[in-house]
Amino acid sequence: MIEIKNLNKAFGEKRILKDINVEIRDGELFSVIGPSGIGKSTFIKCLIRLLRPESGQILVDGVDIGSTSNEFTLAKVRRSFGYLFQEGALFDSLTVLENVAFGLRYLTDVPKSDYPRIVKEKLALVGLKDVEHLKPSELSVGMKKRVSLARSVAAEPKYMLYDEPTTGLDPVTTGMVKDLITDMRAKLKITSVVVTHDLSLALELSSRVAMLYGGEFVEVSEPAKFRQSENKGVREFMEISNLSRTGPDKDCK
Numbered sequence: 001m002i003e004i005k006n007l008n009k010a011f012g013e014k015r016i017l018k019d020i021n022v023e024i025r026d027g028e029l030f031s032v033i034g035p036s037g038i039g040k041s042t043f044i045k046c047l048i049r050l051l052r053p054e055s056g057q058i059l060v061d062g063v064d065i066g067s068t069s070n071e072f073t074l075a076k077v078r079r080s081f082g083y084l085f086q087e088g089a090l091f092d093s094l095t096v097l098e099n100v101a102f103g104l105r106y107l108t109d110v111p112k113s114d115y116p117r118i119v120k121e122k123l124a125l126v127g128l129k130d131v132e133h134l135k136p137s138e139l140s141v142g143m144k145k146r147v148s149l150a151r152s153v154a155a156e157p158k159y160m161l162y163d164e165p166t167t168g169l170d171p172v173t174t175g176m177v178k179d180l181i182t183d184m185r186a187k188l189k190i191t192s193v194v195v196t197h198d199l200s201l202a203l204e205l206s207s208r209v210a211m212l213y214g215g216e217f218v219e220v221s222e223p224a225k226f227r228q229s230e231n232k233g234v235r236e237f238m239e240i241s242n243l244s245r246t247g248p249d250k251d252c253k
């Protein structure tokens with residue numbers, strides 16, 4: 001479980017996260033939504049201390065990484081996370097095999113001789129086969145996403161963080177990524193945090209949706225309840241996203 005207590009993050013004078021309190025429960029798929037520039041990526045980066053908050057606790061299975069400067073503790077906790085970056089961020093000069101094995105080398109003690117077997121397994125999990133020798137430039141956008149995901153889960157993280165997993169993708173690839181996120185949760189029992197400005201994606205996939213607005217989570221609830229929220233920020237965001245209280249409009253399916 002990840003417990004966030006009184007989390008504050010600012011850039012200079014600009015307060016981005018103001019006293020955030022929330023728990024991310026084991027096994028759940030927790031989405032953070034909100035308009036562009038509101039602080040969603042800042043939030044997710046604080047969770048693994050890519051950014052250091054000004055104050056507050058971030059308890060990952062009871063270990064507080066909010067303010068620790070103990071590199072050993074940080075490294076240990078980070079090992080339980082996988083991170084799917086928005087751009088995929090594959091290494092162009094490495095093969096698919098080397099890309100997927102990357103995390104194994106740095107995050108685990110798995111012997112090198114086991115890499116090909118594990119990589120093959122993880123590629124199968126995302127629906128890829130016989131691509132180990134290819135370079136990223138030889139892959140389609142959808143395949144790159146799959147390889148990035150295989151790499152993120154290679155070291156079998158307990159938690160997965162997805163930053164805008166479907167932004168900029170065509171509808172078919174978007175559907176595929178949605179299925180993959182659901183699959184990772186079901187097959188590997190991964191607790192997931194998804195950051196997105198795609199409200200329909202969040203409502204469809206999540207156990208709970210949190211709306212970040214003005215530095216705070218103004219609503220944190222299950223999708224059905226979220227749709228009924230009376231919060232002004234949520235209502236506005238639903239309207240912008242073209243969603244009604246009862247379900248997605250035909251046009252935006």
Ligand SMILES: Nc1ncnc2c1ncn2[C@@H]1O[C@H](COP(=O)(O)OP(=O)(O)OP(=O)(O)O)[C@@H](O)[C@H]1O
Pocket residue numbers: 011016034035036037038039040041042043197
């Ligand atoms: N390293 C940084 N230094 C200074 N300001 C930053 C930094 N990172 C983000 N910001 C600012 O903090 C605010 C929140 O940024 P963040 O990237 O978290 O937003 P976001 O909700 O993820 O937006 P988007 O939907 O566009 O990805 C923005 O105003 C951004 O300019």
Ligand SMILES: [Mg+2]
Pocket residue numbers: 040041042164
């Ligand atoms: Mg962002």
